Amino acid sequence: MGAAHVADPAVEAVDLVKSYPAGRNKPRITALRGLSFSASKGTVFGLLGPNGAGKSTTVKILSTLSAADSGSARVAGIEAAARPDQVRRVIGHVSQKSGTDPMGTATENLLLAGRLHGMSRRDAMARARELLNRFGLADAANRLVRTYSGGMARKLDVALGLMHRPQVLFLDEPTTGLDPHARSEMWAEIARMARGEQMTVLLTTHYLEEADHLADRLAIVDHGTVVAVGTPNELKSGLRGDAVHIELRQADSRAFAVLRTVPGLRDVTMDGSTLRGRTDDGARALPPVLAALEEAGMAVTSATLARPSLDDVYLRHTGHSFDADAAPKALEVPK
Amino acid sequence: MTTAHDHFTKPRPLTVLTHAAFLTGRLMRVLRRMPAFLVIGLVQPVIWLLLFGQLFSSVVDLPGFTHAGGGFLEFLTPGVVMMTALFASAWAGTTYLQDIDRGVMDRMLTSPASRGAMMIATMTYQAIQTLIQSVIIVIIAVAAGARFLGGVAGVGITLLAAVLLTLTFSALSNAVALLTRQQATLIAISQFTTLPLMFLSSAVMDLGLAPGWVGGVADYNPVEWAVVAARDSMGTHTDWTTVWVHLGRLAMAALVMGLLSTRAFRTYRKQA
Numbered sequence: 001m002g003a004a005h006v007a008d009p010a011v012e013a014v015d016l017v018k019s020y021p022a023g024r025n026k027p028r029i030t031a032l033r034g035l036s037f038s039a040s041k042g043t044v045f046g047l048l049g050p051n052g053a054g055k056s057t058t059v060k061i062l063s064t065l066s067a068a069d070s071g072s073a074r075v076a077g078i079e080a081a082a083r084p085d086q087v088r089r090v091i092g093h094v095s096q097k098s099g100t101d102p103m104g105t106a107t108e109n110l111l112l113a114g115r116l117h118g119m120s121r122r123d124a125m126a127r128a129r130e131l132l133n134r135f136g137l138a139d140a141a142n143r144l145v146r147t148y149s150g151g152m153a154r155k156l157d158v159a160l161g162l163m164h165r166p167q168v169l170f171l172d173e174p175t176t177g178l179d180p181h182a183r184s185e186m187w188a189e190i191a192r193m194a195r196g197e198q199m200t201v202l203l204t205t206h207y208l209e210e211a212d213h214l215a216d217r218l219a220i221v222d223h224g225t226v227v228a229v230g231t232p233n234e235l236k237s238g239l240r241g242d243a244v245h246i247e248l249r250q251a252d253s254r255a256f257a258v259l260r261t262v263p264g265l266r267d268v269t270m271d272g273s274t275l276r277g278r279t280d281d282g283a284r285a286l287p288p289v290l291a292a293l294e295e296a297g298m299a300v301t302s303a304t305l306a307r308p309s310l311d312d313v314y315l316r317h318t319g320h321s322f323d324a325d326a327a328p329k330a331l332e333v334p335k
Numbered sequence: 336m337t338t339a340h341d342h343f344t345k346p347r348p349l350t351v352l353t354h355a356a357f358l359t360g361r362l363m364r365v366l367r368r369m370p371a372f373l374v375i376g377l378v379q380p381v382i383w384l385l386l387f388g389q390l391f392s393s394v395v396d397l398p399g400f401t402h403a404g405g406g407f408l409e410f411l412t413p414g415v416v417m418m419t420a421l422f423a424s425a426w427a428g429t430t431y432l433q434d435i436d437r438g439v440m441d442r443m444l445t446s447p448a449s450r451g452a453m454m455i456a457t458m459t460y461q462a463i464q465t466l467i468q469s470v471i472i473v474i475i476a477v478a479a480g481a482r483f484l485g486g487v488a489g490v491g492i493t494l495l496a497a498v499l500l501t502l503t504f505s506a507l508s509n510a511v512a513l514l515t516r517q518q519a520t521l522i523a524i525s526q527f528t529t530l531p532l533m534f535l536s537s538a539v540m541d542l543g544l545a546p547g548w549v550g551g552v553a554d555y556n557p558v559e560w561a562v563v564a565a566r567d568s569m570g571t572h573t574d575w576t577t578v579w580v581h582l583g584r585l586a587m588a589a590l591v592m593g594l595l596s597t598r599a600f601r602t603y604r605k606q607a
Binding site: 065088102108118 | 354358365439441445
């Protein structure tokens with residue numbers, strides 16, 4: 001992944017390796033095996049991957065919560081392992097878990113965060129008001145956070161990360177656990193603040209749609225390494241042509257061989273009763289595909305043509321479908 | 336991008352104290368909103384004070400009971416003050432455990448707040464609670480008839496000793512919380528340490544009447560140092576050398592434990 005470097009990176013990870021003890025007499029769990037990427041200043045960079053791919057571990061190392069076994073993590077030009085105190089001054093960190101104090105009000109939470117970053121009381125108060133207004137929390141500003149809904153608390157989390165106008169904001173799974181409505185609100189807010197504030201956002205997510213929607217560039221993370229980097233469009237056009245997606249009434253192992261014989265159809269894969277392939281011209285390729293399957297006596301329940309999605313990109317680079325990997329979470333993924 | 340590295344040197348002592356003050360303020364707000372915990376923490380010591388004070392009032396008449404400052408209530412009060420401080424501070428780590436659980440800890444650790452400031456804040460918060468509870472216990476003892484001949488100075492020394500004891504054990508409790516991250520472990524360790532520490536001191540009984548080895552062990556027990564300093568200053572004929580030596584030991588213990596506990600953040604980071 002050496003080609004992934006960009007000029008003037010705000011966040012840079014080079015060959016990060018990290019393993020955890022798994023317990024007595026068990027081999028260590030390797031979370032990161034040489035993960036590298038770099039994010040340009042002023043952009044939203046996405047780390048996309050299923051749970052356990054190593055996204056959060058990467059964010060923990062970059063935000064100084066954890067130390068890598070080897071490799072280098074630089075934030076705003078500062079080496080995180082050498083000068084964690086300096087890194088902490090220039091970052092905002094919104095972790096997967098909420099970081100709000102439930103026994104304080106929103107205003108108190110924000111003021112404390114601002115004051116710890118050396119803001120004067122007056123500046124901190126003005127900034128807190130601004131953020132509370134922006135996130136639609138002004139009416140609840142003086143309520144204890146424990147009375148907040150999940151969506152409100154998550155917005156306050158992001159506001160806390162923004163309080164001191166960080167150069168780099170880490171958003172670790174910002175919409176996990178939010179209902180679809182709260183999620184789209186959060187997306188709008190992240191998109192707006194990425195434009196409004198002069199900062200770099202490092203976003204981790206296991207929602208393909210979220211990465212597609214928010215990230216200027218993204219890295220697909222699988223088993224502790226980056227398997228592909230680019231803008232969402234670059235990654236999708238790298239696949240060339242349209243995706244053909246066939247659902248059979250019932251799984252049939254012969255279907256794979258049948259489709260392989262259709263001219264113009266590439267990259268055929270089969271997963272149960274689902275068949276996928278690519279073609280330069282979907283409209284022309286579909287009739288022979290259907291004809292071939294009918295000839296072999298296999299009933300087709302649906303056939304779709306689509307521009308490549310990130311799901312296809314993911315499949316191409318990791319060799320397994322994103323949904324299948326995140327199976328327990330599949331119900332949560334908005335389609 | 337290498338922005339003005341020279342501006343960022345080690346956190347200055349003033350910054351650490353300012354941060355500690357902000358973080359203590361946060362904890363004090365919680366206490367103000369839920370003062371019930373402060374009151375609940377007083378139930379047990381008040382029962383000890385009033386019930387045991389009555390029940391065992393005649394032990395002072397035992398031959399060899401050397402306390403000269405009055406009756407058993409006067410003898411018991413400094414002991415109960417220290418027990419209360421000890422039991423409450425053994426639980427201090429709970430604040431960290433809740434913060435870890437809620438993600439507040441990680442947010443603080445990625446902020447410029449130093450680990451020292453975070454440690455000082457929780458220790459100070461615990462010390463303020465001890466001050467309030469100790470004053471209430473002394474007032475209840477006086478209301479129940481105790482007369483402390485050491486006067487205001489004696490009460491002041493007692494409060495100081497209680498605060499130093501609190502700092503020592505709240506730092507220890509914080510370290511256990513950071514190292515184990517388990518409420519159950521924290522409870523178990525608290526219970527296994529506090530009761531022996533209490534009974535291996537003269538908190539409730541003159542050690543002149545206890546087996547010799549108890550007195551030997553008690554010499555190394557911070558609870559005993561606090562009880563001795565408090566009891567001696569509250570009675571007549573105060574031996575100020577004894578008082579200051581014991582306070583000095585307590586202050587050293589608090590300092591060492593505070594520094595060691597701050598180091599526990601490193602282990603916490605390694606496990607992150």
